[in-house]
Amino acid sequence: MTPGSSLAARPTADRSSCSRTGRAATASFSAWRRTEPRSCSCWTLRGRSSGSCLPRQLRRGDLGSGQPSVVRRQSEAEQCVEVTLHRRLRPVLTWKGNQFTVLDTETQSHEVRGEVHLVPARRLAERSANANPMVVTSTAARSGAPRSSARADPGLRNLQEPRSFSDLTIQSFGSARTGVSAFVTALLDCNREGARETLRHVTARYPIVVTRDLTTGCVLTRAARSSTARWHRHKPCA
């Protein structure tokens, strides 16, 4: 496999009408490209959009751990769209409306959900020339708010806002290994059966207790702690 080669073309398309002009706009993605062949951990989804509207952003959210999306504009009518994700195996992409889901074939449980927002090209042109209009870090727009609220965002001002980490979740590798992530996901999704099932597998290696007494919780944690003990035991200057 050569670096940068295009892999397994999966023509997909998202058709959405522009909220202002009402005309159809298209965003399409065709291939995954391995961008870090040495580490084999970085995949870029390449595509393009055309029509009267420009893709505003590819929003990552909910689950997964990828790099921030990059949307690059090539011309007035056509843009190159890329989103980079960190996965060891090639992700599988599915579309539903203007929302896409990336399923990690490695774990079958970590997903990256996102959606393509289309905004009129004229509105983007009104923004400052100093700012890259295609890299939108607006928290409100990134958070999957309805299109009406996305229109209300001032745009340029929000370009300077820091990205809210709460929009995505950085999964713990340790907890993913022990199955805790699956349990927590089921717990927070109110999936009782799934949570019970995963908890049965988890508790053998990963004790989880619930308590109404903070002192009890602290005593348990303090009794089991090792924290930096390994580091302080083995550090060179010790």
Place this chain on the structure above:
Amino acid sequence: MRLKPHAIDVRVSEDPIHWFLGEPTHTRSSYHLEHAATEFEVRGLEVDWACIMWDADLRFVDGGWHYHSFRGDVWTNVIKADQQRYLLNAYRVLLTRARQGMAIFIPPGERRDPTRLPTFHDVTFEYLRELGLSLA
């Protein structure tokens, strides 16, 4: 957040470097369990064991989550979907920080304090117990 009655004030900022890497004798380190780290401080990092404190901002009511925010001296409902997801993801971050095990502390509440009524916490506690979590 209504954890100050338990001597936990998340507004007191602590340097995560000291919290994660401080010497065992260091009072600012996580060893001492004096300073509670928030989801902002522990994101992307792990500890061996964690004691997670579940506040009344996320309550399990009638088979689903109710999202709240403490403003002034009352709990308010969180209406916006993105804010609700932020809150849910905050708990997701906290609940996946420990490598070896964790204790989830759900405050018992206080009947005389309308901001810490036991009913705020009991529903979540019952939900977790129903899932099979053992009681300590």
